[in-house]
Amino acid sequence: MSRVYNFSAGPSMLPESVLSRAAEEMLDCNGTGQSVLEMSHRSKAFEPIIYGAMEKFRKVMNIPDNYKIIFCQGGASTQFSAIPLNFMNGSNKADYVLSGQFSTKAYKEACKYGDVKAVASSKEQNFSCIPELDKSEFRPDADYFYICQNNTIYGTRFATLPDTGNVPLVADVSSCFLSEPMDVSKYGVIYGGAQKNVAPAGLTVVIVREDLLGHERDITPVMLNLKTLADNDSMYNTPPCYPIYICGLVLDWIESIGGLEAMKARNEKKAGILYDFIDSSNMFNNPVKKSDRSMMNVTFVTESDELNAKFVKEAADAGFVNLKGHRSVGGMRASIYNAMPIEGVEKLVDFMGKFEKNN
Numbered sequence: 001m002s003r004v005y006n007f008s009a010g011p012s013m014l015p016e017s018v019l020s021r022a023a024e025e026m027l028d029c030n031g032t033g034q035s036v037l038e039m040s041h042r043s044k045a046f047e048p049i050i051y052g053a054m055e056k057f058r059k060v061m062n063i064p065d066n067y068k069i070i071f072c073q074g075g076a077s078t079q080f081s082a083i084p085l086n087f088m089n090g091s092n093k094a095d096y097v098l099s100g101q102f103s104t105k106a107y108k109e110a111c112k113y114g115d116v117k118a119v120a121s122s123k124e125q126n127f128s129c130i131p132e133l134d135k136s137e138f139r140p141d142a143d144y145f146y147i148c149q150n151n152t153i154y155g156t157r158f159a160t161l162p163d164t165g166n167v168p169l170v171a172d173v174s175s176c177f178l179s180e181p182m183d184v185s186k187y188g189v190i191y192g193g194a195q196k197n198v199a200p201a202g203l204t205v206v207i208v209r210e211d212l213l214g215h216e217r218d219i220t221p222v223m224l225n226l227k228t229l230a231d232n233d234s235m236y237n238t239p240p241c242y243p244i245y246i247c248g249l250v251l252d253w254i255e256s257i258g259g260l261e262a263m264k265a266r267n268e269k270k271a272g273i274l275y276d277f278i279d280s281s282n283m284f285n286n287p288v289k290k291s292d293r294s295m296m297n298v299t300f301v302t303e304s305d306e307l308n309a310k311f312v313k314e315a316a317d318a319g320f321v322n323l324k325g326h327r328s329v330g331g332m333r334a335s336i337y338n339a340m341p342i343e344g345v346e347k348l349v350d351f352m353g354k355f356e357k358n359n
């Protein structure tokens with residue numbers, strides 16, 4: 001068996017030890033004589049899996065008791081609608097920062113429901129930076145303030161959080177979930193699709209301050225009603241059982257290497273290796289403002305589309321796959337989520353160096 005280094009933006013690599021353990025437990029999980037794939041979500045066998053995953057999430061992220069953890073389906077994109085339906089419920093105003101494609105989609109969706117303001121945008125800069133924020137643009141009576149914390153497609157991230165005062169901060173962390181410690185108490189809502197850093201596709205995780213729940217609009221579809229999901233321990237209906245199980249294994253793995261502090265150190269090291277190489281290269285360039293560089297998604301280009309295509313192809317032949325940039329921006333992108341080993345980045349940089357010499 002030989003495995004490639006997979007730089008996909010999502011779904012993406014999972015830790016090899018997690019996959020091995022899932023394989024071992026495929027036919028018989030915990031002596032139940034069943035695969036998790038076959039288990040009723042209402043069964044005794046499944047209880048430790050879902051409650052265990054929630055508990056571990058709370059422990060690893062240090063989530064305060066007044067926050068609920070919700071496991072649901074529909075991907076991050078479903079939350080683009082769930083967020084205004086659940087939280088745009090006082091002044092019917094919400095402020096959004098447009099820092100890329102996903103926040104723009106979230107903004108457009110929210111516009112259907114109320115008075116939504118784009119308080120800043122980096123569209124003019126092709127989203128190569130996080131826009132400058134002018135606090136006088138923030139509305140103190142907004143029901144919430146929305147950001148996409150790590151911009152998967154452009155390779156930028158908020159290095160510091162906006163100061164929104166008493167207005168709850170809502171953050172899409174799909175592509176930086178569990179990559180470093182976060183002060184959860186600074187947020188009203190943290191959410192993300194699991195398929196980048198947490199689990200396989202099919203699971204969405206929402207972390208929400210309890211007092212924000214229960215004020216949803218009457219028209220909120222029951223499956224988007226976060227209070228209903230929370231009150232039913234994420235089992236109002238059938239939850240994504242298998243991704244929840246893998247999420248638990250991923251959290252075990254994070255704990256085994258020393259938790260989120262250790263994860264951050266590893267991720268900083270990987271990103272450092274790649275950015276340092278790019279900065280010293282005469283062929284590859286990172287188009288992002290330095291202070292806003294993502295630790296998870298590293299974008300880079302050469303001088304021509306032809307050379308980019310040649311690089312992507314030769315890299316794939318050498319076992320470094322999914323390095324093509326998002327279809328909307330071109331170039332290259334190496335997504336180096338938690339599961340990418342340091343060695344994978346070292347070998348990629350090695351390969352890039354050889355490619356530069358030969359071309």
Ligand SMILES: *Cc1c(COP(=O)(O)O)cnc(C)c1O
Binds near residue numbers: 074
């Ligand atoms: C991938 C991604 C999404 C979309 O996620 P889906 O689960 O496919 O809906 C949204 N936001 C960010 C930041 C992402 O990286």
